[in-house]
Amino acid sequence: MSYVKTLILSSASAITLLGLSPAAMAQEKTLACEPGETYVMNVMVMGHPYWVPVFEGFKQAADAMGCEAVFSGTPDYDITKQIASFEQDLVTNPKGILLHPMQADPFIDPINRAIEAGVSVTTFAADSPKSKRTAYVTSDNLAEAKFAAEEIVKVVGDSAEYAVLENPGQSNHDLRVTALIAYMEKNYPNMKLVGRQATNQDPNAAFTAVSAMLQANPDLAALWIPESGSAEGAVSAVKAAGDTLMIIHADISPTTLEEIKAGNIHMALNPNQGIQGFVGFMNTFLGAHSDVIDPFNDYKVSGFNPMQIPFVDNGFAVITKDNADSFVLEQYMAGRN
Numbered sequence: 001m002s003y004v005k006t007l008i009l010s011s012a013s014a015i016t017l018l019g020l021s022p023a024a025m026a027q028e029k030t031l032a033c034e035p036g037e038t039y040v041m042n043v044m045v046m047g048h049p050y051w052v053p054v055f056e057g058f059k060q061a062a063d064a065m066g067c068e069a070v071f072s073g074t075p076d077y078d079i080t081k082q083i084a085s086f087e088q089d090l091v092t093n094p095k096g097i098l099l100h101p102m103q104a105d106p107f108i109d110p111i112n113r114a115i116e117a118g119v120s121v122t123t124f125a126a127d128s129p130k131s132k133r134t135a136y137v138t139s140d141n142l143a144e145a146k147f148a149a150e151e152i153v154k155v156v157g158d159s160a161e162y163a164v165l166e167n168p169g170q171s172n173h174d175l176r177v178t179a180l181i182a183y184m185e186k187n188y189p190n191m192k193l194v195g196r197q198a199t200n201q202d203p204n205a206a207f208t209a210v211s212a213m214l215q216a217n218p219d220l221a222a223l224w225i226p227e228s229g230s231a232e233g234a235v236s237a238v239k240a241a242g243d244t245l246m247i248i249h250a251d252i253s254p255t256t257l258e259e260i261k262a263g264n265i266h267m268a269l270n271p272n273q274g275i276q277g278f279v280g281f282m283n284t285f286l287g288a289h290s291d292v293i294d295p296f297n298d299y300k301v302s303g304f305n306p307m308q309i310p311f312v313d314n315g316f317a318v319i320t321k322d323n324a325d326s327f328v329l330e331q332y333m334a335g336r337n
Helices: 003-017 022-026 051-064 079-091 105-116 141-156 171-187 203-216 228-240 254-261 273-288 329-336
Strands: 038-043 068-073 096-099 120-124 135-138 161-166 192-198 220-225 246-250 267-271 309-313 316-319
Touching (some): 141 171, 161 203
Parallel strands (some): 161 220
Antiparallel strands (some): 267 316
16 A cells, blocks of 8 residues: 555544545535625825835735625725714625724724624724724834844944834834834944934925924934835935935835936835735735634633734735836736736
């Protein structure tokens, strides 16, 4: 008897011992949607280009599993309006929602109410960790901050002046800033933080803030920004002042991509958006279909959803002048059609 035949017979014996007939196995749950089963991706500032590849990944996973995918949210940077849009999504009876919460705490109750109503909720890119969401998908913001800090030191040295812009209240942006400052303080104590200004993703606010920083700190060597909107204003301020400054930021926009190509922005650290959307959908789907999971824990007694993943890292890309063409949104979308 060959090894392969022995393995097959052993597997068949195991199935018999477990009381599972081939017919019973065929009736097991499959990873597919029922007709009309719908999943929503809800975001703030719906017109921002960041969401496009994320939703493409979300749709790709939904299509593969026979599910309906809907893009939703608010066109405004307004937490009250985003919560209202989330609650309007719930009225349509989706099976699950992939949510980018503008702020963490205001979304605790809305998320928990959705979970209690049987709607699966996964957060992505920003989190509401005190809520009952079943999973959180993002790039590793601590790793991004460490990478940015090391890149700054590599370029300007370990005894230079640097500044940061920030967007207080959005968890991933907060962590990108606070982690970089803490890393510098611990590893490069001679690096001097000379400016820290909240610009809240507003290019105009960033232009004003960076213009003032340049005037007050003529030796300012580097600037770290947790998002692309403020980076647009920052690079405009540096160019208007006729100055030179190392700018490194997270995320990407068509405008900052062009500035990277022109050499005016040193680099961007960009989450793998398509992976974020694809994996985000999968986690939301599994949260809605947790009966396909038997995780070997106490979920049946405690009553919690066995689909609990505190953090999924979708990775990030380093965008420089050399590879910027790979991140042109129009080219990506042309390939998706």
